[in-house]
Amino acid sequence: MTYAPPLDEQKFLLRHIVGIDALAAHERFAEATPDLVDAIVDGAGAFAGGTFAPLNRLGDTEGAKWSGAGVTLPAGFRDAYQAYVAGGWNTLSAPAEFGGQGLPLSLATVLMEDLGSANMGFSLVMMLSPGAIEALLHHGSPELQQAWLPKLVSGEWTGTMNLTEPQAGSDVGALKTRADPVGDGSYWIKGQKIFITFGDHDLADNIVHLVLARVPGAPQGTRGISLFLVPKILADGTRNDLRCVSIEHKLGIHAAPTCVMSYGDEDRCVGWLIGDENKGMAAMFTMMNNARLNVGLQGVSIAERASQLAVAYARERVQGAREGRPARIIEHPDVRRMLLRMKALTQAARALTYYAAGRIDRGNLGDAEAKARADLLTPLVKAYGTDVGVEVTSLAVQVHGGMGYVEETGAAQHYRDARISPIYEGTNGIQAADLVGRKLAMDGGGVLRRLLAEMREDSGAEPAIVALIDACGEVAEQLLTADGDDRLAASYPFLTMLATAVAGWLMIRQASSLQADPVPEEFAAMKRGAMRFYLDQIVPEAIGRKASAMAGAAPLYAVSEEAFAA
Template sequence: MTYTPVVNEQRFLMRHIVRIDELAAHDSFAAASPDVVDAILEGAGAFAAGEFAPLNRIGDTVGAKWTADGVRMPEGFHAAYQAYVDGGWGSLAAAPEHGGQGLPFALATAVLEDLGTANMGFSLIMMLTPGAVEALTTHGSEDQQATWLPKLVTGEWNGTMNLTEPQAGSDVGALRTTATPAGDGSWRIKGTKIFITFGDHDLTDNIVHLVLARTPDAPAGTRGISLFLVPKIRLDGAQNDVRCVSIEHKMGIHASPTCALSYGDNDDCHGWLIGPENAGMRAMFTMMNNARLNVGLQGVSVAERATQQAVAYARERVQSARAGAPTRDPVAIIEHPDVRRMLLRMKALTMGARALIYYAAGQADRAHLGDEAAQARLDLVTPLAKAYGTDVGVEVASLGVQVHGGMGFIEETGAAQHYRDARIAPIYEGTNGIQAADLVGRKLELAGGEALAALLRDIRGEAGDETQLMALADAVELVTARLGAASVDDRLSGSYPLLTMLSVLVCGWLLARQARAAAGEADMDVDFLAIKHAAARFYLDRIVPEAIGLADGATAGAEGLYAIDAGAFAA
């Protein structure tokens, strides 16, 4: 399984989707000059291909191992992770006052894409730490920032997110972990957390857990949750009272230890409050929204890897003559129409989802500069990025198996790993159904609906003669209006189709923009420009009409869903 960095694609998106030259015009991002951007894109791709990609298979077949002394990572991972730290790859977007390089988040997004494409399971240790940095930067005290951020920024320590408990999955308000004041400014944490990504390992000498817990006499539900910083190793060098009691045996991402953590078995787990008491959900959402963009990016990463492998196999695998050809000589399967359909769909979906994630990252950078409209746009597209990006990852990985035929179902080819790895992404960091509920329940009403209206105006202003794109914009507007006037059940029953419609609309808009830009890029690689045009055309002509077709289902209402009792499902 080879991996080729997509530097030309990333460079193109930085110019035409992120519009990084606009960001570099601000003092905060002045370091993002064209030569620096190019050097980072080239260097990150080479690093990922050279250090992370060779470990992808061993990560899947050997994986992380639980021991009584802690989780152990496979051979080669320690050196690769140290090279990541030494190269400064984790510090790109962090603030200079905390040891970061002060570069745009969009540029760090491209680096994380490379790492995830090369080795998705391994890259999960890099996925959550930036969110922990952002949460501490936004909500932590000056002392906490000075103490913990420098090594989190470099990656010498990694950060984790601790929400889920055995009895409280998506219902975070049902958590039971407690925090009791110790009288010295610290708290004693007691409880169990599950599904903690890289909750334990031997790659760093400390792990910084961000843990949601309930303080004494706190209000019920999410209003009574606080956020605590709980290190694996305390600053005095003592082992904190937190231990990994097991790791999950998963369908995929075997290189990422998914841990069950027990806090305070000996009543000596020290934690420190981040932000005000009972304001933990607001602080955690800072981390979670960062993570949701990065999870959407995982979908893009695995889709890219699956697509590259499928294209290579289709070019090499010779089977059957092409229908209607003048001879009966067998040809590479890439010459058969249905294989072409699958490969172009893989390319188009991957390019579209990547453009969506990079666009969101560019909006995050503008929001960082104080642009309120960009913040509203980011809030609106974040559930799209997470849900659609991960749906694309699963679909493209599945198509990759299909292109391989029977060989795709054989583990040795590696196509199955991409599908197994991708399948978790629509589930964690808020299932995609939760993203859809968030869209219709909160995000469409941002600024009284102006956030969506502004987005639709921008799309229509650029759509030109793309009639299908205009039709989809009209359909989104109509469905949104109908769901806005519907009951809660009806709104939620149509939320997922609407999320898909809006996601496809944004991706189609951004791909159409790229196709126009490509027409003026005569000095670029001919094959790159050709696939750019072909993929955009495929998306606009085939995938956009599919999304228009979701409108009737989105407004069908919930009555049919409840026409039977729950017991009838088992009939």
């Protein structure tokens, strides 16, 4: 089936969860008028559905190809990317001084959702450039910004993040790539990076790599990391000494080349420092936080696509009987349970992601509390959104039955594509560790306490969500004084509890907003049904995680390593 963007849902969330009208009241976002917002939402959906979605199956079956000359994408991909650039889609939320439109991030989030639903693997090239742009905006020198940002903003050039090395994995402090100063402000870069998404391709004329490396004499660990801008093509048009030496053969996202990148093998690979020496971690987290929000959104995107496919199949597939007549499977209770769970999870994760984007927009307007809340929510968005993506795509396979296990239906591709999202840009376990190790302690726990208080005030008529909010508060207070292992042992169940509570609160807000918003009746009915299912069936599951979150680390170490291998 073709992809149909959820336009009513997206506009509803922009109005009632993001608060796009309040953002437009500020001079910075004054261009985000209702007419423009509707035009962008409609246009983004039409572009993604008409240009990217038809390439989704080809991207999976043919995929990116490597040769000694570089990486190529299947026929049609370069044209589609160039249409994306020509349409100005890459510029939505980028700063006007570098060619952007300066619109809210929450509005650009709609576009990224649609691109991910239409063609998840292809959309990764659009997902990475904003992180490079943010790093240069916050940490780059004026000279680097003027030289590289305009074409990154336009999309004429793409950006990457080069963090991981074979011996380091998620431990970036163990990296060995070197950066030797030349004396003219540039550095010679030498080393190898792995798992570099779209590290090479034929979609654009240049690729701007942001590479973590060490300068001579740098301290060990993360204190000795610096960040460098290393372009594929130098300003004079010559080729820099960097290349993709291979691409990975992956479970899914075959349209996204995952590259092994080598720097300085044959000649001098030139790069420029972003920020100060040994201060690369701050710039890295600027990139990563942007990417983490977008990866959480990928979970929403693929869940939406899988849900549409499952609903269409369930409405057509005849199997079994009801009341003495042949029945389509959507009439059977267990199939309805799966479909409603898929819809509820997708809507909840989308609301959480859009809400976080709206908090970022307010933070950019100077609202310190909104910025802190966005920081708190970022690991929730990434982990919960991607967990939802995996669960919903798995349910879509189940709805299809045996046909779901057959590649031609498309359900299997969505499941395979979704499975990477809890892993990259920091595994979901790392997101949970970030939540309990850094975000929970913000303002001595005050940022979370204020969020929980607001949620509790709004949710008084729903006892299940209030019970979950209270459980989150109880676990949080224990974790604020727990030792490291006990905090980490609790981190994942606590993250799931908290994300479910915030998403449930946002589902209540949406249902309340229906009274004042004349939306189509079918839309309103599904919104109310999804909220009821979420509060009655998914929220109680999250309450059940409290015991795990309070158990501490001792049970995890009661089994020896040898016993694990038995």
